[in-house]
Amino acid sequence: MLHVTDLWKSYPGADGPVAILRGVSLELAAGATLALTGESGSGKSTLLHVIGGLDSADRGTVRLGEVELTALDDVGRARLRRGTVGVVFQQFNLIPSLDVARNLAFQARLAGAEDPAWTAVLADRLGLTAHLRKYPEELSGGQQQRVAIGRTLAVRPRLVLADEPTGNLDEDTGAAVLALMLDLVAETGAALLTVTHSERLAARMDRRLHLAHGQVSP
Numbered sequence: 001m002l003h004v005t006d007l008w009k010s011y012p013g014a015d016g017p018v019a020i021l022r023g024v025s026l027e028l029a030a031g032a033t034l035a036l037t038g039e040s041g042s043g044k045s046t047l048l049h050v051i052g053g054l055d056s057a058d059r060g061t062v063r064l065g066e067v068e069l070t071a072l073d074d075v076g077r078a079r080l081r082r083g084t085v086g087v088v089f090q091q092f093n094l095i096p097s098l099d100v101a102r103n104l105a106f107q108a109r110l111a112g113a114e115d116p117a118w119t120a121v122l123a124d125r126l127g128l129t130a131h132l133r134k135y136p137e138e139l140s141g142g143q144q145q146r147v148a149i150g151r152t153l154a155v156r157p158r159l160v161l162a163d164e165p166t167g168n169l170d171e172d173t174g175a176a177v178l179a180l181m182l183d184l185v186a187e188t189g190a191a192l193l194t195v196t197h198s199e200r201l202a203a204r205m206d207r208r209l210h211l212a213h214g215q216v217s218p
């Protein structure tokens with residue numbers, strides 16, 4: 001379903017461009033889960049952002065089903081991001097002026113795919129039903145992260161990209177939130193690509209890839 005082929009990406013450095021991704025290729029089947037590990041600064045977030053259409057590549061292609069993402073313009077990429085590809089960021093990026101219920105429905109509303117029954121199921125499964133009228137600042141880190149996951153899944157994306165989704169949580173809370181995310185992703189049939197520093201988390205995925213020196217290997 002996801003085909004990444006020979007992706008290159010560099011950032012400007014003091015002595016000219018620094019290549020962060022040097023020909024990354026990977027495949028992810030529908031419904032499959034993949035953990036991406038690698039040292040800090042190895043380019044994991046960069047890769048995720050390019051795959052998610054949040055950043056452009058210098059070279060190479062990202063194809064999602066029949067759609068070549070790397071050939072889309074900003075508008076096309078934004079549309080895809082609202083519907084087909086869901087991203088869970090490390091810093092949650094919840095909207096502070098909206099309560100939990102509205103945060104959960106926000107992206108689905110943008111995508112024109114509101115489904116109150118499904119949003120209610122997600123709120124229930126994520127243990128958020130008692131917090132629907134609260135605002136993000138009134139939630140714990142683990143609760144905020146569950147809202148961020150619910151908001152992404154509310155759209156029923158075909159591909160979920162998660163950048164250290166439990167990086168801000170203690171080990172036990174992180175494991176519980178992750179288990180929940182894995183269950184929900186499996187139920188929606190979405191594929192999941194998650195960046196993680198946690199061995200324990202990586203071990204629960206179907207496959208894992210390690211990013212080093214701009215390239216991925218098993």
Ligand SMILES: Nc1ncnc2c1ncn2[C@@H]1O[C@H](COP(=O)(O)OP(=O)(O)OP(=O)(O)O)[C@@H](O)[C@H]1O
Nearest residue numbers: 011012020038039040041042043044045046047195
């Ligand atoms: N917008 C940018 N401009 C210039 N350099 C950047 C930019 N974004 C990232 N970099 C550099 O690219 C490299 C890879 O960054 P990236 O954030 O992808 O790493 P990472 O593997 O996600 O690290 P971490 O585990 O710490 O999150 C780093 O050296 C970083 O400094």
Ligand SMILES: [Mg+2]
Nearest residue numbers: 044045046163
């Ligand atoms: Mg990162």
